[in-house]
Amino acid sequence: MRGLSRAGLAERFGSAFRPSLGGGWGGRMVAGALLSATLGVALVQSSLLLLITAALLDPPAGASAAERLEFTDGTTAAVSMLGVVLGGAVFLAGFIISSTFAFTVDQRRRDLALLRLVGGSRGQLRRLLLGEALLLGTLGAALGVPSGLAVMSFQAWLMREFAFVPPGFEGRWRMWILGVSFGTGILLAVAGVLVAARRAARVRPLEALRETGAAAKVMTWSRALIGLVFLGGALALVIVAPAGGPAGGMAMAMNVPIPAAVAVVAFAPLLVPLIARLVPFTGPAGLARANLRDARRRSASVAAPLIVLVALVVGNTGAGASFTASGVRELAAQTHADLVVESTAAAPGGTAPSGTDAASPSGTAGAASIAQVPGVASVSTETRLPAEVTTGSGEDRETEVVSLLVIDPAAYGKAHGTGDALASLSGRAVAAGPGGDVPTKGTVELRLPTRDLGRIPVTASVPATMSGGANLLVPPGLVTPQELAGAPARSFVTLSPGADAAAVRATLAKIGTVSTVADWLRADAEAANSTNQKIMLIVLGLGGLYALIGVINSVVIGAATRRREFAEARVTGMTRAQVVRSALLESYAVTTAALLLGAVAAGATFIAVLATTKSVTGTATLDLPWPQIAGVALIALAVTGATTLITSLSATRPQPVTQLRSS
């Protein structure tokens, strides 16, 4: 049997590399499956190596304690981003490799029935298909490992370019990755074929005698069950997200597209033809429509990667943009001030005007000097320091780098609309800040860059916000002016009624960079949007490209067995142009259906986004990046259209009668 599997593969590989010798369609199918495995392995390998490299990154030699903490904070962010990239890569590789392999098996039902007819047993068919998957998975991994290195250098470049990692950051090769890459390729290929092989092995030998391979059952129980399980998962995320707070809610909402897309894909054999038939078009002799009715499984398989692509890209960019917009709106609503001054905390006894004392309310000389400027009614000066917070004990003990703000509790409450929440904050105590991540009661161990403060009670908290911010708010007495020297400070200034704004600005300009709150909010929003877009590009860019290649693959594989069908249409009296037009119309209808279904999966994400933003900020926010969404739709239509055009032109090039010969 092994001999047969080898022979079969040798044959198929032969034709893959020598398409001109005939059997080239089988070759294209193999090439498609191989490409999906290669790129999937490359993407997973690259993301994993980058993640490990970032996680083990050491701060540069000679960095100060504060710089070390900032560095760790930065790498933590990069690691969590790469974690998302890796998660996406694993999902996409799993989905695209397994669905492509399953599709190639589905498309060969007639060949498989023929093997049964000449004496092949069910076990032999299963072993043949699994052997093929094993070999293709191995080959895909062998090609995927070097491709992964190229992908890695591109991903690392992108992350350096966007300053998510320090300059000079490069993914590092690790020997054990070979095991992961080969394991990924083989496992996903075999897993994809496993179910399809079981079903294909049950093919009845008589099916070989039907002219057009009998269509497999449209929906199976296992397919419906998978669909329901993932639908349940998506619903659970949508329901729980609003209760997860800003960070948890965002993470859950951003994860909705995956189960939602899988659920939609599971029901695609029912949904795609149904929707595709509603797409308005007229074509030659209604052939496209008839094909949609007839080849439900093929339509569904062609639509599957596109549904996932649309769900992921539209769902995540929409969610990212909405959360960013919600944070921007929330920040604008919560900020009560006229001017914002960005400065650096002065060293004690340094530039502070005379008459101020080092123990001024905000602990910085700057605050006191701002407060004394004529026309200033009130000021909240907030000085930022990196710190390390340890929570829990025993196995749950966890240390993370947080951002700490030294504030004047009363002024902070006024400037940020948190009311009396911080009234009790004084002395040796801290409050949980708007950035979350710190328990809102109990005690934490707090370490500043230069000093260990030991256990400190958390006596107050402000609500966590969509836009984030400091994790910890501390009263002025806790940190000495020496420790604050050189730290960035931001002062929210409220003018007295009737004050001369221009004059106040001119005076404040001597202390730091002054902007109106409106300008500052605008700049903050721009920065937030730009960061969001960069993250989306890193998280979705290569994954989206891979899914798009999956789309092309499925169109090519879907067309692979249609030469005869096209030839039959032509000998029935259709011109070559009509056949190609009919194929294009069919592709257009399937693409439109896939776009709509992908939008449905993305829509589930948007429900979670609306509920989460409503629960966190009080205002349900949905801000969809329409240009990107339109771009995805246009690219999808263009790519499926072009691929269909090329495959159908190629399939109709030979004289039709030559295609009607058997075998």
Add this chain to the structure above:
Amino acid sequence: MTTMTMTGAAVTLQDITRVYGRGQAAVRAVDGVTLDFPRGSWTAVMGPSGSGKSTLLHCAAGLERVDSGRVLIGDTDITAAGDSQLTALRRTRIGFVFQSFNLIGSLTAEQNVALPLRLAGQRPSRADVRATLAAVGLADRVRHRPRELSGGQQQRVAIARAMVTRPEVLFADEPTGALDSSAARTVLDLMRAMADAGQSIVMVTHDPGAAARADSVVFLRDGRAVDRLTGASTHAVADRLAAWER
């Protein structure tokens, strides 16, 4: 028509029935047929289209289950045979030839012919495979793929594939249906020579010329065996068929 079951028949059908559909839509494609196909002899099955010829052949070859009755290949009752038993049967004791050749497009003639042996776990000798191809007159086409062969040549590869396991019975469903008259003649000559050498053949056809080459012809109508001719000429077969089609 009722025939006594003779021991030693290549294939025996005892009162077999095959019904498609249910209730009002039920069609009795084969309706209580009892027949045997003698060993070492070529039997043609004829009848108007829709008379149940192909279904009868499929049932006789174990490709379709009968709803009632018994099917024997030699002395083996395959009526209730499981999938693996039927697989073993297809590997060793029966061969198939069909109107549409059904070769595997990516395999060469030689590889197509060797396939059943490989599936049976044997290591086919190249000489055996080539000899089988030579026997159907294709010694010079071993490395060609089906697409590079004419219809008649493809059908001869299919016959070689069916014969390479030296089956007890060769089932042929319209083997000349897709061929021009000269290619059809070559294929029929080949089958005649095989039958003369002792091969049992059961062939479904609608072509009186093809049926006349067989040793005997069974006529079906509405799923029932209605007549049997032995050693008839093309003319006689055509006349009888026309009579039953009326």
